[in-house]
Amino acid sequence: MAALAADPEVAGIETKARNAVLIDVTTRTMLFEKAPDESIPPASMVKLMTLAVLFKAIADGEVTLETTFPISEHAWRTGGAPSRTSTMFAELGSEVRVEDLIRGIAVQSANDACIAVAEGMAGSESAFAARMDALGKEIGLKNSRFGNPTGLPDEKTRMSVADLAAVALYLIDTYPQFYPIFSETEFTWNNILQRNRNPLFGKDIGADGLKTGYTEAAGYGIVASAVRDGRRLLLVIAGLESPSDREDEALRLLRVGFDEFEDVTLFDMGEEVSSARVYGGSQRYVPLVAKRAVMSAMPLEGREAYRMRMVYNGPVEAPVRQGQRIGALHLYNDKRLVQRTPLFAAEEVGVGQLHQRARDAAGQLLFGWW
Numbered sequence: 001m002a003a004l005a006a007d008p009e010v011a012g013i014e015t016k017a018r019n020a021v022l023i024d025v026t027t028r029t030m031l032f033e034k035a036p037d038e039s040i041p042p043a044s045m046v047k048l049m050t051l052a053v054l055f056k057a058i059a060d061g062e063v064t065l066e067t068t069f070p071i072s073e074h075a076w077r078t079g080g081a082p083s084r085t086s087t088m089f090a091e092l093g094s095e096v097r098v099e100d101l102i103r104g105i106a107v108q109s110a111n112d113a114c115i116a117v118a119e120g121m122a123g124s125e126s127a128f129a130a131r132m133d134a135l136g137k138e139i140g141l142k143n144s145r146f147g148n149p150t151g152l153p154d155e156k157t158r159m160s161v162a163d164l165a166a167v168a169l170y171l172i173d174t175y176p177q178f179y180p181i182f183s184e185t186e187f188t189w190n191n192i193l194q195r196n197r198n199p200l201f202g203k204d205i206g207a208d209g210l211k212t213g214y215t216e217a218a219g220y221g222i223v224a225s226a227v228r229d230g231r232r233l234l235l236v237i238a239g240l241e242s243p244s245d246r247e248d249e250a251l252r253l254l255r256v257g258f259d260e261f262e263d264v265t266l267f268d269m270g271e272e273v274s275s276a277r278v279y280g281g282s283q284r285y286v287p288l289v290a291k292r293a294v295m296s297a298m299p300l301e302g303r304e305a306y307r308m309r310m311v312y313n314g315p316v317e318a319p320v321r322q323g324q325r326i327g328a329l330h331l332y333n334d335k336r337l338v339q340r341t342p343l344f345a346a347e348e349v350g351v352g353q354l355h356q357r358a359r360d361a362a363g364q365l366l367f368g369w370w
Helices: 043-059 073-079 098-108 111-122 125-139 161-174 179-183 243-260 354-367
Strands: 019-024 029-034 068-070 095-097 186-189 192-195 207-215 219-228 231-240 261-267 274-279 285-289 294-299 306-312 325-333 336-345
Touching (some): 043 125, 043 161, 043 207, 098 111, 125 161, 179 207, 207 243, 274 306, 285 325
Antiparallel strands (some): 186 192, 274 285, 306 325
């Protein structure tokens, strides 16, 4: 299901952030967006992509949680204690387990851990960045390119907030076994306890991840997920001027998402959504269904302008397989397309008898496609 895009003026939402997206994760509804596709320096929020590459490598059997990577002099000087940046304080020349490096990245935003992962898996930061680019293409990132795994300033690394949201959704959907690490509130390494940098923890908003970021060029940003009453929201904001602005805007926007929108079921799972004309088939129409309940998050007020339309290239030529993708349900807010949901054939339709095929051929000849 494609995301529902909400015009800021229509939604009545504003933000100080230069860039923002607010998504209802359950329905994949975009509640709010502001300059979502602009490529910007992502700062430490890029570490979500670093973890995505690492999690995929674990899933593929390339590495395990018990695999160890060394802390090179480059990792130590660039991202360790001498760097005066975010670090897990791994000792120079030590070997650190992948499981601990994951926690260093997710909880402490550790640059030394990111570099150790990059060098351990690919030999260098630049070679690892090529793997980030490849995975980004695989999961559909549109406005991102990677130069390093840390988000430390460079000329290449750029992401949009829409792409940051896509990576966060990829992590939530694909690696649920690792997701709880993002909600861990502290981590100790080398006898140094550090607390999670997420400012939303303990704020009664249901926050359980994911990543903050800051550089002078990027400003203050956050990729934040929160759950309330079974609804998960995902927020990405960037370009704020201070940590307090980041915290205040994140809390305010998440509260708007929870308090002013609700999930609405448009069609139940298995319910016929529409039908498509079949050419040369044993029946003239095939019923269409979605693979799951068709849901959208909608504002509590102002739904009158929403309407739906089924779109497909047709008629569909027989035979039709059950489960064959036929078209999509388009949801409009006034004249603006805001959501697409794929539709599939609910049943098989065989090739029709001679007189049925002749009827359809004559209709095509005389009247063109229906």
